[in-house]
Amino acid sequence: MTGPGAPAAAGAPPAAASARATRAPSVTPVFVRLKLTVIRNGLRRSRGRAIGWSAGVGFSMLYALGLGAGMIALRGGHYAPAAAVALAVCLGLGWAVMPLFFFGGDDTLDPTRLAMLPLRPRRLTTALLVSSLIGVGPLFTVLVSTGAVVAVAHGGPAAVVAVCAVVLLLVTCVALSRAVAAANTRLLTSRRGRDLALLSGLFVAVGAQLVNLGVSSLSSDGGLRRITAAASVLRWIPPAPVVDAVRSTGQGAYGLAAVQLLYGVVVLAAILRWWYRSLFRLMVSPDASTVVAAADAARSAGRAGWPARAARLLPGRLVGGRTGTVMERQFHYLWRDPRSRASLATGLAVGLLLPLVAVVQHGTVYQCLWAAGLLGMQLYNQFGMDGSAFWTVAATISTRRDAALELRGRALALVAIAVPYVTVVTAGAALLLGRLAALPETLGLAFAFLGALTATGAYASVRFPYAVPHDNPFGNAAPGQGGLVALNVFGGTLSGAVCCLPVLALSVGLHLTGHNALLWTVLPAGMAYGAAVGAVALRFTAPRLLGRLPEILAAVGRV
Numbered sequence: 001m002t003g004p005g006a007p008a009a010a011g012a013p014p015a016a017a018s019a020r021a022t023r024a025p026s027v028t029p030v031f032v033r034l035k036l037t038v039i040r041n042g043l044r045r046s047r048g049r050a051i052g053w054s055a056g057v058g059f060s061m062l063y064a065l066g067l068g069a070g071m072i073a074l075r076g077g078h079y080a081p082a083a084a085v086a087l088a089v090c091l092g093l094g095w096a097v098m099p100l101f102f103f104g105g106d107d108t109l110d111p112t113r114l115a116m117l118p119l120r121p122r123r124l125t126t127a128l129l130v131s132s133l134i135g136v137g138p139l140f141t142v143l144v145s146t147g148a149v150v151a152v153a154h155g156g157p158a159a160v161v162a163v164c165a166v167v168l169l170l171v172t173c174v175a176l177s178r179a180v181a182a183a184n185t186r187l188l189t190s191r192r193g194r195d196l197a198l199l200s201g202l203f204v205a206v207g208a209q210l211v212n213l214g215v216s217s218l219s220s221d222g223g224l225r226r227i228t229a230a231a232s233v234l235r236w237i238p239p240a241p242v243v244d245a246v247r248s249t250g251q252g253a254y255g256l257a258a259v260q261l262l263y264g265v266v267v268l269a270a271i272l273r274w275w276y277r278s279l280f281r282l283m284v285s286p287d288a289s290t291v292v293a294a295a296d297a298a299r300s301a302g303r304a305g306w307p308a309r310a311a312r313l314l315p316g317r318l319v320g321g322r323t324g325t326v327m328e329r330q331f332h333y334l335w336r337d338p339r340s341r342a343s344l345a346t347g348l349a350v351g352l353l354l355p356l357v358a359v360v361q362h363g364t365v366y367q368c369l370w371a372a373g374l375l376g377m378q379l380y381n382q383f384g385m386d387g388s389a390f391w392t393v394a395a396t397i398s399t400r401r402d403a404a405l406e407l408r409g410r411a412l413a414l415v416a417i418a419v420p421y422v423t424v425v426t427a428g429a430a431l432l433l434g435r436l437a438a439l440p441e442t443l444g445l446a447f448a449f450l451g452a453l454t455a456t457g458a459y460a461s462v463r464f465p466y467a468v469p470h471d472n473p474f475g476n477a478a479p480g481q482g483g484l485v486a487l488n489v490f491g492g493t494l495s496g497a498v499c500c501l502p503v504l505a506l507s508v509g510l511h512l513t514g515h516n517a518l519l520w521t522v523l524p525a526g527m528a529y530g531a532a533v534g535a536v537a538l539r540f541t542a543p544r545l546l547g548r549l550p551e552i553l554a555a556v557g558r559v
Contacts, residue, residue, distance in 0.1 A: 027119065031127040035134050057136050064140045068147025075151045081247045082231035084148040085240040088169060091141055092239045095173040096180055098137075114283070121279040125272065132174045145169050148243055154250035161249045161257060165242040168261070172239045172268045179275035182282060235260075238267040322402070326409025327416070333385070334413075339468065340385055347374040348421065355429040365435045365442050368426040372446040375418040376453025376496065380488045382410055382461045384468045384556045394549045404542035411454050411538060422446050441507055441519045444526025445500070451530020452499035455537030456492050462545045464488060465555040503529050 043050040071087065074080040114124065132138070149162035235244040245260035333340045351371035358367040383390050397403050426446060430439040464487060503526045510519050545552075 026127075027123060028127045028130050031131040032134065035131040039135070060136055060140055061143070064143040068143050068150075071144075071147035071151045080151040081244065082234075084152050084243050084247070085231055085235045087144065087148045088240040088243040089234050089237050091144065091169070092173055092176065092237075095137075095141075095177040098177055119283075121276055121283055124279060124283070125276050128178060129171070129175060129272075132178055133170070138170060138174060141170050141173055142166060145243070149246045152243070152247040152250065157254075158246050158250035161261070162246045164261070165246050165264075168242045168264050168268065169239045172242075172264065172271065175268060175271045175275060179271050179278060182275055182278035236263075239264060241267075322405040323409040323412065326406055327413040330410055330413035337385070343378060343385075344417075347378055350374055351421070352425055355425055359429055359432045362433070365426070365430050365433055365438050366445070368422070368429050368442055369446050369449055371425045372418065372422045372450040373453065373493065373496070375414065375421065376450045376457065377489070377492065378414055379411065379454055379457030380460050380492050381464075381466060381468070382457070383465050383552050384461075387468065387556060390556050391553055394553055397546060397549060400543050400546055403545040404538060407458050407538045407542060407545065411458065411534060415450070415454065418450055419447070422450065438519075440523040444522035444524070445503060445507060446526070447523075447530045448500040448503035448526035448533075449496060449530075451532075451534040453492065453496040454530075454534040455499060456495045458537055458541045459544075460488050460492050462541050462548055462552065465552045467556050499533055500526075500529070 043053055067087075071080075071083065074083055119127075145166050149165050153159050153162045234240055241260040242264035245257040245264070248254075248257035248260060334344055335341065351374045354370040355365075355368045358364060386393065393406065397406060423443065426442050427439060430436050430442065466485065466488075503522065506525055507519070507522050510516065510522070
């Protein structure tokens with residue numbers, strides 16, 4: 001008897017027969033084709049995009065081949081095991097943090113786009129894992145990890161374990177990347193996630209400089225010895241154990257190799273479990289954001305109130321009246337506006353990084369002047385950061401005094417951050433370099449430079465304003481205004497350096513005449529000069545701000 005009403009086959013339980021009848025086909029091939037289609041269609045958008053992608057892939061593969069060949073060159077050497085486990089840890093760390101900074105650049109990392117499809121999280125996990133193995137990143141990882149395992153593989157059993165280690169390391173890295181993306185999807189698709197993407201360039205730049213310092217340190221005689229000393233700890237940080245299992249196998253320690261491989265498998269299982277639970281929460285559990293909206297709004301209001309509380313901590317004579325109102329508004333901008341926050345964070349981070357480079361490379365304490373310079377540059381094009389909202393400020397400026405107080409409040413808001421920051425950075429660098437005697441002189445030059453940039457920045461903002469596009473997070477000027485940006489950056493820095501020449505001349509004169517005991521006078525002279533030149537420039541610029549309000553409004557509102 002056949003047909004829909006026929007009984008189950010003899011010997012087969014009805015439940016098993018029903019499960020086989022309703023079992024859906026695998027969606028993994030569909031996701032693999034979808035991943036290839038996404039890559040192909042992305043390259044078809046424009047010829048420039050295809051050329052840029054091809055060039056990037058070419059450079060990445062050349063770097064991977066070079067790194068892998070370098071690891072193979074260490075084969076049989078004393079430092080090969082330590083370098084292999086260190087490289088494995090770096091690969092795992094890179095895959096873990098990559099979604100946090102480049103989430104917006106890869107739409108396939110967002111599992112919420114698949115939430116409306118009739119897919120269970122377990123099947124979706126398998127399909128996403130297999131499709132994620134296609135791309136430049138996995139190929140890069142395979143090439144580099146192959147070089148790492150070849151460097152420590154000796155003998156036939158070690159070669160077999162090496163193949164398993166490469167596969168296990170690749171799957172662990174890819175699964176870790178997907179698990180991190182799924183666990184942070186709510187954050188990375190929110191406003192704060194977009195703020196993080198805006199800061200990604202800063203993290204990459206700072207990280208590249210730190211990597212450069214690390215490579216420079218490793219190139220010295222004691223660099224690889226330090227890595228070897230740390231290898232006993234690194235070899236147990238996932239996914240390094242699977243690479244170190246190859247070394248253990250080559251040395252005949254089969255029990256240790258089995259433990260290390262088992263450890264790697266357990267870590268992979270834990271990552272996959274974490275990823276599954278994150279997908280389940282995203283696709284099956286209801287989104288409670290509407291339920292707790294009021295509580296979130298209250299918490300956001302509480303967090304947003306810190307600039308006002310911080311402003312009240314400033315001296316009363318500086319925070320009173322319109323000046324205090326302007327300062328409080330600027331603090332709100334620095335906290336709530338992604339562009340203002342990213343600009344300030346960049347100045348703070350790079351201003352700290354350059355003195356750190358000086359400390360590591362035993363440079364000069366005068367590199368701390370970068371901290372003052374990068375923060376002082378924040379005052380250039382200060383109206384352009386307001387955008388079209390500047391008309392609300394312009395509507396309140398009707399007299400020369402209003403213009404002077406507006407400029408003063410903006411300048412003091414930045415000075416309130418810059419002065420203690422520059423003091424701490426300079427004092428720390430002088431202490432680490434053993435140049436405490438140069439601290440007063442360096443601080444005096446830094447404060448003079450900060451005052452000079454405050455002066456020239458106020459005038460440049462009024463005389464050469466330009467619009468900042470708010471729809472492009474990586475654009476710093478509207479089309480056709482690149483010349484104004486260059487004029488503000490290079491011309492402003494040069495004019496600021498020229499303005500603080502009197503204090504610099506005092507410092508150089510004391511050095512040349514041998515009056516080193518009087519170098520401390522550069523500190524009060526620099527403080528007084530920076531405050532004076534800033535105050536004079538603000539007084540000089542105020543009437544020009546009042547007269548150029550229509551031009552500034554037209555310039556900053558043009559996006």
